[in-house]
Each structure stands twice: as structure tokens, then as C-alpha cells.
Amino acid sequence: MAADWTTYRELLLPAPHGRRAVESELRRAVRDGRLAPGTRLPSSRDLAAQLGVARGTVTSAYAQLIGEGYLTARRGSGTTVTDACTWPGAATAEPDPAPRFRYDLRPGVPALSAFPREEWSQAQRTALAELSTDDLGYPDPAGFAPLRRELADYLGRVRAVAARPSEVVVTNGAAEGISLLGRVLRAAGHRCVAVEEPSHPGGAEMLASHGLEIHPVPVDDRGLRVDLLSGMDCRVVVVTAAHQFPLGVVLHPTRRHALLEWARARDGLIVEDDYDAEHRYDRPALGAVQALDPSRVVYQGSTSKVLAPALRLGWLVVPPAVREDLVERKRLDDLGTGTLHQAAFARLLRAGGYDRHLRRTRQLYRARRERLLDVLRAAGPDWTPIGVAAGLHVVVRLPDGADDLALQDRLARRGVNAPALANYARTPTFPGLVLGYAALTPDRLREAVRVIAAS
Template sequence: MATNWTTYRELLLPTAPGRRRGVETELRRAVRDGRLAPGTRLPSSRDLADQLGVARGTVTAAYEQLVGEGYLVAKRGSGTTVTAACTWPDSFPAEPPPTPRWRYDLRPGLPALNAFPREEWSQAQKSSLLDLPVDDLGYPDPAGYAPLRRELADYLGRVRAVAAGPSQVVVTNGAAEGLSLLGRTLRDAGHRTVAVEEPSHFGAAGMLASHGLEVLRVPVDDNGIQVDRLSTLDCRAVLVTAAHQFPLGVVLHPTRRHALLEWARGVDGLVIEDDYDAEHRYDRPATGAMQALDPTRVVHQGSTSKVLAPALRLGWLVLPSTLRDSVVERKRLDDLGTGTLPQAAFAHLLSSGGYDRHLRRTRHLYRTRRDALLSALAETLPAWHPIGVAAGLHVVVRLPPHTDDRSVQERLSHQGINALALSNYTTAPTFPALVLGYAALTPDRLRAAVRLMADTLTTP
């Protein structure tokens, strides 16, 4: 490569003439993109300074910095050259395409994001930060911020009848991390299998499988998971959604609750209770958590994702004492703990009553939206029958016999409607149905979505 002054002036064109950063940045960029090839000998600092119209010290400092970073090599008597070890790819992979924006997004599990209590959360962040001791700005306790664990123990005992003290609560980055921690802890303890409900959330089964556990599926009927089937399987752990089965919406019958705990005691096993949306029940108070019936055999899991917003990534586990230390150590090795600042804000929201107030508002909001969806379905698509209890953020709508629910999902997707088939959540044949989330859409938009669904499916 030619190295006369004119060529280097055209080559580099520093963005900040007279300043070291401009020369340094342009030299680095020229090496990275191949304009300065490996082995190229650079001008002396005096020559390059004269060419670029900068002080010699500016070029000397830039050379020294880039030598230290490994882009250049300087040898006495040989000048400064571009290191042969510096290679840069011709291009980088393109960004993946953005998630499609649906005209009507009826995914289950999505709360009303525009109902997020921005002002209360902002005030909670400000107040908690002002009150936060300086020492708490260091690395967090991997078990979670102590004031939040106290508030969660109180809240879960008051609202979900959970029997736990703060020491049993571990704060996680959402329910997903909690399940991941449990999967690896169980694997380390010798578990090779775990049972899940059939149907169930495909994400939970996939996460457990990703940690080396074989997933065994147990059917669900109108009374919840068929506990008697567990005795035929080689497993000692089961994941259940007892208060509001996902996706079918049934409640685990009291008799089966006791049978499930008897099974766990008999095999020295564990029940993982995913309490994902139990606070949202509209006809009466939700059934209390299973954990209170046997805190030594049940892990209680929850998060803010269905009440506030998934973006917060705040969840929790209430653990038996036999698992607590192992899970906390696993959490420490993973990420040193969940961020203290969002935990502190959430603790303030709980202690100030803001969380309870938000729940009261959204229960009314979601009930209105659920009623609008059911009314529109009854009027426009009377052959579709909703099933499940009056709770949660979604409803399962049973389609006429012999309907291919995946085909229905596909046809609706072409019209911009995101409505998932029940068969996505099961590996076994089941009745055709759609799993429709209603919390994120207003009543008017829900009615419009149903009209478009009817028009789409009745058009040849």
C-alpha cells in the first residue's frame, strides 16, 4: 500500500482534527475494515502529524494506544506496522427480522401493557432509590433483596395463603429463570425425569428438557392432572398449574390435591406449583396455594409478568428448606443475583399498597374484556364453546368436532390475527380449540377481532 502523505490524508480524514481520539478512531477503523492491511508500515509520527495537520504528540499517543490494544506493532528501527494478527470479518450477520406486528394479538398470557402503573412505578423507583442504603448498591444477595423477600412473604401469605418466611423466598429474573434454576438443581440432585401436565405450556417443558430432564406428560381432565397416572411413571417431580390449569383453565380438585401430595411423600418427590395468574379470578376468590398443605414437598412459583409486565423480569420461588441453599448457590453462580434497584422498587410498590390497587383495577378491566369476548363469540360464532373457570387472562374456545385447529390458526394469521391452536400445547390428540388471550385488547377491538374471525372462516 502506498504511504505518501496525500494517500494517508485521504485514507484517514480524522473526525476530530487536532485531537488524539479522532486519529486513534480513524486508524482503528482503517485497520478493522481492511484499508490498512496486516503488515502495512505506517508513516513516522512526525510525517503523519504533518500530513493530517495535527500535533505530533497526538499521533504518538494514538500509536501507543493502538499498540497496547494489539492493532499495531512498534519495533525500534523498523517503525510501526499493522499487526498480522488483526483480522476483521467482511460483514456481520444481519439482525433477525422483527417480531411481526399483529392486527389483533390474542396470545395468552399477555397483560394489558398500556395499563401498567407508570406513575406509581416511577414513584416507587424514586422513593426506593432515595431510601436505599449505600451498601445495597454493591453486589446483591443472590437470594434476593431482603426487604422484597419480606414483602413477598407477607403478600403471598395474605393473598395466596402461602406458608413461608422471608428466608424461603428466592427472587429470580422472572418465572423462567426460577424454572431453569429448579431444573438444574433437580438434575444435580439425581433427577432424570420430570412430569408435566398434558396439555401445558410448551415453553416450560422445553426449558426443563434443555437442562437434561426427560419430560413425561400426564393427561388433564375436568378435575386437573390425573394424579393416578404418576404412579406408572419413573419420576419424582411434577410441574402443575393447580389454581388455573394452563391452558384448559380447570382447577385441581381438592381430592387430587391431597393425592398429589401423598404421591410426592411416597416417592420422596417434589411438586412445582406454577401460580402464574391465580390473582385474576372474577367469580370468587382464587383457590389458595397448594404449598400451604405441605411446604416441605411443594415449590411455589410466581412472577410479576401477568400482573404488571413481562419486561420487569421479576419472579420468585418459595422453597422447601432442603432445596433453598442449592438453588441460591445455583443462582449465585449464574448471575450473582437479580438487580437490586428493580427489586427495591417492587418492594416499595408492595409495601405502599400500589400492587394491590393495580390488581383491583385490572381485575375489573380484564373481567370487562373477557365478557366482551364471550359475548361477541356467542353472538357471532355460536358453535364455538368457551371452557374453563372465570379466571386468568385467556379462554379456551372449543371448535366444532373434526375442525383442524392448526388450519384455523393459519387462516386467521393471514388476516393478521394471532390466535393459537390448542394443539400447539399438546403432543397427544385432543379436541380442536383455540387459546385466546383477551387482556391486551379493548372490548371494541375484541369484538372487531371476532367479526373478522367469523368473516375469514366463513369465506370459502
């Protein structure tokens, strides 16, 4: 049976007078790019009704533009704007600015193919059925109350975070969380923020965009050099205590306590980015620093490393002194994060789906990490892995004198995305590659290492 193409599709065109006018307006819309390649047009009956003209007028106009190559008509597929736009001045699809690699070893990307689609779909359906009519209105800027309750419970169980639901703020990913903090800190009179060296440049760039100076603090095999903070004017520091990014070391217990003592003495604030602490493969991870003094720590997390970055769900656990200003800033920014995704995530947490997914992916990532290290040892015995068995990436230290940026460029030309450690450091450290392993199968990891070794 042929598809029914009378399904209503609205198309805004100036009121035409006759077939020529319809042709002209459609042609102009295609040439100007207002109707992009591949766009399906309304049926002739629908468009005629919208424009107030006879159906034959639209049918004739479509036929003319099909003949000119602007439109394409296929049985069962309706009428669409031609994909191959060859006419002068036609708008073409913008090229993807990101290069496509055969082997993408970017750090921080989970196994997207392992996303629990069925459980997520079920959580969405159930959550939507449970939402009240009022829940479909504008959300609470602090976040959907049931999700904040579930997050407080989950973080207490898994990360020993001391949090009441009222202290949890739901954000559009971790990026919005750090952006909100940057503005709140700046408004409160802070002028600089200390960050780990090396570290992910994204957070520092976001804080700097809000007028905060970035002061790097070196990291060694025990984590952040807390002793160096006393010589700085900053009263805020961002740390990845459970699994330092990118070096993969853990902040030593003595330094955890020293960091808290510094914060108390300076009336300071610690921002704990717990980006992938759930993924520890050799032993349970240490509890969050936040648990040692919730009044001095802002705790940050997201679904990006466990489920998928596409969900854009993050959270902050904030001390009472910060909460009111932060929630107000969130309200002014976007009126709150979308309720439907929040409700589905709350349901996934409540039903145990999130814990089950974590259990599955821990096994998956541990196996992939071990495979990567095995093939690295076989291919390059002078390459040294750095950090604990955790997370979604490993830093591989190259021989002294190696140029990791040059190696990164050579690998990119051969289809391998293997970021150099130099990308994450403001001052030179040691040459290395930061290799994400979670998104590639063991066989593809082996093939990628073969290319790396040959470069």
C-alpha cells in the first residue's frame, strides 16, 4: 500500500498568485538555502490548502521544479529537495569540521554502542506516564526533585558524598556546571582559580571566559602539589582527586587533608570534578573529598562518562553558602534543565538500571584497558603506562626526547586520533600520548597500536 503523504507539513511562503509565483517562491527558497537538501515538502494537497490555491497549481509547480532538478519525487517517499545541489548559488551542507579517524582514541569517550537503549527507553516511557500535568510546566531551576533525591542517595552509596537533595543542582552537563560556578565566583569577588597542571583545557578555558585568571599547580605521583597553593592569591582550586586527568594518579590521603586545611585557613573552596571515579578496576575508589568537609567542597559529576555525552545531564552538590546564588544564576540562564530527561534518569537510578550498566561497563573497560596495555608492551617495550587502573584512558609515557605533538600529527595523517600529552599542559612535562580505550573493541585497539608503533 502506498504511503499517505497527506500528513500535514507546514511551509511558510509568501502568498502567491498563480503557478509561476509558486514556482518562483519555491525555487528561491531552495536556492537561498531556506529549504535544505533532503527536506521533504508538503503534499500538493496540503500546500495548496496552506497557500489558498488550486491543487493543480502546486502539482504543476512541483513538476516544473522536478524537471529543473531542484526537487525529486519518488513513489512512497514524497517530494524532497534534491540532494545533489548543482545549481548556481545553491546552499550545500556544511562540511563536518572534525576529521574522521579510522581509530579514535580520544580520552573520555565511553562505549557508546553499549548505551542501554532498551532500559533507557523503558525509563522514558515509565517516567513520562508517572509525570503529573504540573511537571510538564517550567522546571525547578535546581532540578527535578525526584532526581535530586535519587542522586543524593546514589552519590552517598557509591561515592560516600554527604548530600541532602536540597544541596543537589542538576545542570546541562558538567560544562554548564563549571560555567555557572565561574560566574558565581566572579560575582562573589574571586579573581583567580588554581587548576591542576596538566589538566583538561576545557574547564580552565570556561573559567577564564568569565574573567577568572588561571593559575596552574603541578601534579606529581601523589596528585596536586597542595603545598604550592599557599604561595598563591587564589582561594578556589579545581581538582580531579579520584583519578587525576590526564595523568591518572590519585590524590594521596595526606594531601586530601592538607587541601581541606588550606581551604579552611583561606576561607577557600574546592571544586571536586569526579568525572570518572565510578570506573576503578583493581580496587574500590577512595570516597569523595567532599565527604570530609561538605562546607568547603563543590562536588561535580555527570552522565557523560557512564551513559553518553548526548544526554547533557550533570550535577553539582553545593554548600549552602553557594547554593542560592548558583540556582539563581541557573534560573536566569535557561529556566532549568529539561524535566523529561531528568525524570527518565531518576527512573533509571531508582530501578537499578544505572548500577547494572556500570557493572557491565566496568567489566568491558577493564578488558579493553588490559588489551591495550598488552599490545603496547608487545609493540613498544620502552613505552610506560602512567596512573592507576581506572577510568576510560591511559597516559603512555614515550622515551625522553620524543616529540609527542609531531607523533600526534603523523598518526592523524594515518587515520589515528591519539592526543599528545602536551595538549593538556601549559608547561612541558614529559612526552606522552593520552589514549582512550573505552570506545574501541580489543581488535581495533590492537590495530590502532600497530599503526602507532609503525609511526
